[in-house]
Amino acid sequence: MPSAITASSCILALVDWSRYLIADRIGTTLSVGNMVGTNGRSIASKEVFAYRRYGADMLDNNAGRVLKL
Numbered sequence: 001m002p003s004a005i006t007a008s009s010c011i012l013a014l015v016d017w018s019r020y021l022i023a024d025r026i027g028t029t030l031s032v033g034n035m036v037g038t039n040g041r042s043i044a045s046k047e048v049f050a051y052r053r054y055g056a057d058m059l060d061n062n063a064g065r066v067l068k069l
Contacts, residue, residue: 019063025053
């Protein structure tokens with residue numbers, strides 16, 4: 001949203017949230033690797049990355065409206 005309201009600004013969004021779907025993808029992925037120092041050698045430590053996937057979408061394109069001035 002813009003900080004200054006002008007004649008063609010979008011100032012409000014109205015959404016029917018019952019037509020919005022959030023999908024939780026099953027499973028979390030862990031990635032374990034060796035940490036490498038600035039000289040390119042292992043520093044005898046491990047790094048762990050964990051990530052999970054989510055998705056969301058409007059089921060009906062007419063479920064939301066934006067108010068313009």
